[in-house]
Amino acid sequence: MKANLNLGSVFGIKIKVHWTFFFLFAWIVFGELKRGGSTGRILFNIAFVLAVFLCVVLHEFGHALTANRFGVKTEKITLLPIGGMARFDKIPESPKQEILIVIAGPLVNVAIAILLYFIVPVHELFNHSFTDTYEIFVSFTFQNFLFFLFIVNVGLALFNMIPAFPMDGGRLLRALLALKMNRAKATQIAASLGQFIAVLFLLVGLLYNPFLIFIALFVFLGAYGENQMVQHMALLKGHTVEEAMLLNISTFNPKDSIDLIVNKLISGTEINFAVVEEGKVKGILYHRQIIENSNKNILIEDVMDTNFKTVKNTDDLKSIYHLIYFEKQRFLPVVNQGKLVGAIDAINLNEYILLQSKLAYLK
Ligand code: ZN
Secondary structure, three states: OOOEEEEEEEOOEEEEEEOOHHHHHHHHHHHHHHOOOOHHHHHHHHHHHHHHHHHHHHHHHHHHHHHHHOOOOEEEEEEEOOEEEEEEOOOOOOHHHHHHHHHHHHHHHHHHHHHHHHHOOHHHHHHOOHHHHHHHHHOOOHHHHHHHHHHHHHHHHHHHOOOOOOOHHHHHHHHHHHOOOOHHHHHHHHHHHHHHHHHHHHHHHHHOOHHHHHHHHHHHHHHHHHHHHHHHHHHHOOOEHHHHOEOOOOEEOOOOEHHHHHHHHHHOOOOOEEEEEOOEEEEEEOHHHHHHOOOOOOEHHHHOEOOOOOEEOOOEHHHHHHHHHOOOOOEEEEEEOOEEEEEEEHHHHHHHHHHHHHHHHHO
16 A cells, blocks of 8 residues: 655655554554543653654655765655655665765764753753652653653664664665675675564564564565665666567557557567557557557557657666666667667566576576
């Protein structure tokens, strides 16, 4: 499920709240009600969670605004009950840039903690005797609110620095390793350590804290996914579209009847088609459009998608990986000097990756 609540944009970056976030509020309200808590306590806790997530948003902006300095744009920041996530349009490949982008997030929490340390003031609280301090903290005062926020920011900075890739600490480790070795190998090491720590999180989570279970899953799957992407990118580096593209593709004319494409769909294995006139691509007919219009007596030009992307035979396959997996392009016609020479899609790109990984294994 991808239902996110849009909170608007700051510095051109969309801020979204994941739907599961509302379970957190439900959990607080029910938890307090079960303990016989008052409305005041419930509001205190909800306001506190909102303040914590404001700090999480500021942490993400630390990453985003630093990334922006290196020309990496942030598309959106998503808030999950387990934390925030900034989505960049590309991943900075220079280790030095990545180090700065990574540490900017936790540094924001350090800055907030230092500010709160002086506002609260924290050291005075610690000068009281243990029983006095306990007395102070059980009451729901604004000072306590700020003190707990101080503790949370210290915790956020420390927790994020745990080297569990793709958490900040793990990214920092990868970037530091990448100063000494190639990025694919550095990512492999960081991801393995990340998955190991995720298993520890899971064990601790099962015993003490259900939130850690979610974080464990997030880290484990995130490490797997991102490591795989980096390994694939490394395999594709230096290879061009020409090496991987489909050559024997069926093409159609804009004036052809849709029946022709329907017959081709049934009798062959191709599912997306380029529409061509005098060698030039005029549109694409995707599988879904063909099915939706299959019972109509119309021409291909009436239903073809004219808002499409083409790639060149000399383009880098890494950029195609990006187009297919991040921009969700299903089918890309390949042109040479404006004329159609082939096509590339996720299936044949994957096949090419599999073949390359076999070759790399033999090396
Ligand atoms: Zn971070």
